[in-house]
Amino acid sequence: MQVLAPVVDDLKEQASRFVRYLPRLWPLYVMVIPALIHLVLLSYYPMYGIRIAFQDYKPALGFDKSPWVGLKQFQLMLDNPSFWQIFRNTIVIATSKIVTLQFCAVILALLLNEVRKLFYKRSVQSLVYLPYFLSWIVLGGIMLEMLGSAGVVNQLLQRAGVEQPIIFLGNNRTFVPTLVASHLWQQVGWATILYLAALTSIDPQLLEAAAIDGAGRFQRVLYIILPGVLPTLLLVLCLDFGLLFNAAGFDQVLNLYNPAVYSTGDILDTWIYREGLLGARFSLATAVGLVRSVLGLILIVVSLRLISRFTDYQVY
Amino acid sequence: MNRAERRGFGSRVFDIFNHTFLLVLGLSCIIPLIHLLALSFSDRAAATGGLVTLWPVRPTPITYEKVLEAGVFLNAFWISVIRTVVGTTLQMILIILISFPLSKSKEEMPFRNIIMGSVVFAYLFNGGLIPWFLVIRKLGMLNTIWALIIPQALPLWNVILMMNFFRRVPKELEEASIIDGATYWQILLHVYLPISVPALATLTLFGAVGHWNAWFDGMILIADRDLIPLQTFLRTVVVKMDMNEFMRNPEDFDMFSDRSLRAAQTLVTVVPILVVYPFLQRYFVSGITLGALKG
Numbered sequence: 001m002q003v004l005a006p007v008v009d010d011l012k013e014q015a016s017r018f019v020r021y022l023p024r025l026w027p028l029y030v031m032v033i034p035a036l037i038h039l040v041l042l043s044y045y046p047m048y049g050i051r052i053a054f055q056d057y058k059p060a061l062g063f064d065k066s067p068w069v070g071l072k073q074f075q076l077m078l079d080n081p082s083f084w085q086i087f088r089n090t091i092v093i094a095t096s097k098i099v100t101l102q103f104c105a106v107i108l109a110l111l112l113n114e115v116r117k118l119f120y121k122r123s124v125q126s127l128v129y130l131p132y133f134l135s136w137i138v139l140g141g142i143m144l145e146m147l148g149s150a151g152v153v154n155q156l157l158q159r160a161g162v163e164q165p166i167i168f169l170g171n172n173r174t175f176v177p178t179l180v181a182s183h184l185w186q187q188v189g190w191a192t193i194l195y196l197a198a199l200t201s202i203d204p205q206l207l208e209a210a211a212i213d214g215a216g217r218f219q220r221v222l223y224i225i226l227p228g229v230l231p232t233l234l235l236v237l238c239l240d241f242g243l244l245f246n247a248a249g250f251d252q253v254l255n256l257y258n259p260a261v262y263s264t265g266d267i268l269d270t271w272i273y274r275e276g277l278l279g280a281r282f283s284l285a286t287a288v289g290l291v292r293s294v295l296g297l298i299l300i301v302v303s304l305r306l307i308s309r310f311t312d313y314q315v316y
Numbered sequence: 317m318n319r320a321e322r323r324g325f326g327s328r329v330f331d332i333f334n335h336t337f338l339l340v341l342g343l344s345c346i347i348p349l350i351h352l353l354a355l356s357f358s359d360r361a362a363a364t365g366g367l368v369t370l371w372p373v374r375p376t377p378i379t380y381e382k383v384l385e386a387g388v389f390l391n392a393f394w395i396s397v398i399r400t401v402v403g404t405t406l407q408m409i410l411i412i413l414i415s416f417p418l419s420k421s422k423e424e425m426p427f428r429n430i431i432m433g434s435v436v437f438a439y440l441f442n443g444g445l446i447p448w449f450l451v452i453r454k455l456g457m458l459n460t461i462w463a464l465i466i467p468q469a470l471p472l473w474n475v476i477l478m479m480n481f482f483r484r485v486p487k488e489l490e491e492a493s494i495i496d497g498a499t500y501w502q503i504l505l506h507v508y509l510p511i512s513v514p515a516l517a518t519l520t521l522f523g524a525v526g527h528w529n530a531w532f533d534g535m536i537l538i539a540d541r542d543l544i545p546l547q548t549f550l551r552t553v554v555v556k557m558d559m560n561e562f563m564r565n566p567e568d569f570d571m572f573s574d575r576s577l578r579a580a581q582t583l584v585t586v587v588p589i590l591v592v593y594p595f596l597q598r599y600f601v602s603g604i605t606l607g608a609l610k611g
Binding site for chain 1: 369448
């Protein structure tokens, strides 16, 4: 209780100011109401629903009356060999995507930075940002059309002398690389924006001085420009790994995968959707979802801690 | 001397390679759409025979006629327009209303930190898909247009961005208004909103694109054919390859390939994004750095 005393005092003090200034402050509290209702109903009420991970949920009985079964769902989850497979797939896909994307984005930003004709640079940027704004339905449709066995890519490969059509999305060797590559293609332009912003803050005098001292173009990139974007790269990587479980990309996987590639392509989110909603195993899928949410929370908190320790970046 | 030499041969070779590479990369982002465009206008023999690359072969507009005749496609388009307009408006109202009070300090607004904490926690942690779905079902939103609008109405990350933007509005403006006797409603309306037009435009555009592109909610929350949004309908066509809607006159498919029909529908879905793209471009650099990078 000793520890809580300052907190209680602080709350009391806030309460007294709340009462005293309410005649002037009340609009602020009214403004908050609609969003708070939304938060309670669509964020906190679902969190209360997590209790069904410890129940055998029956739709007729609801959150409150379904029978408790303790940790049975978690036992089922751990005994299921496909759980570990899916867990591994999620981490492999997410990590490959993050690393590939940020590595290529830095390089693309450096290349764009070397273009001196502003019109040319702007035009390239306009083109490479576009795919970011297309949904994975549209992109998935395009890929299924172009990468199919009769699609234009295999037609061209055939003309180039490849005999067997490559079923990019239908076999376990090519599925994940195709996911990573198409994700890269969709996001790389967009991902350069932060690096290009970092590049503008490099002191031009530094570059001039280096040039006078005889540093060539490549040396300037290596010793001045690259170190200039490094802090941004570390920041982005840290945030991305904080959001690792989102990075696997539910939208993309769900629209591109098929049973033939479940062993490499099935991820936590697609499994939760398939087993939970389509298979109506609500409690088991909620248990898996809870594990995902808790691990995700730990990751993001660690990454935000790291970021606030080493930079002056603050999210809120 | 030295500098002149270094700007010389090697540097120029690099420039040529660099420009060429960037051009190829840029074109690779638009070529799939051009291929789809060519495919959508080509006739059956050319499309199924794999003769189409970037130019229509024996062009015919028939696929577009079929798409625009199909009631279910037009209806889905209309549902998407409604959800985008109503949904984005509601989003912006909620975002503005909560981020303005949250931009105050704990000293100005008692209990501000508790409210902020509940927003941040909900951003970092959630109940997961199944409880979320069960709650929406319990609230009676399944199979209504509201299922496409209400659950998306409070994007928490955008709340944080907007709050950070409001925080950078000079305090003096607000203090002067308070001395002049303005209420917080007036301060929000006449001081904060006019200053924040770029940020509001950014979040509105991104909200609208998000609504237009959303498909998962339409897939799990809507069963009624007349309420399916466009992206969800497109999924049944291009991902599930379900052509039933267009099979009432099977002889139509003598004239065009199902691949052309899919391409045409994909392109019609993309058109609204292409229309707002120039505006998006004007704002999205500010959007991504908005509020996120302080100091």
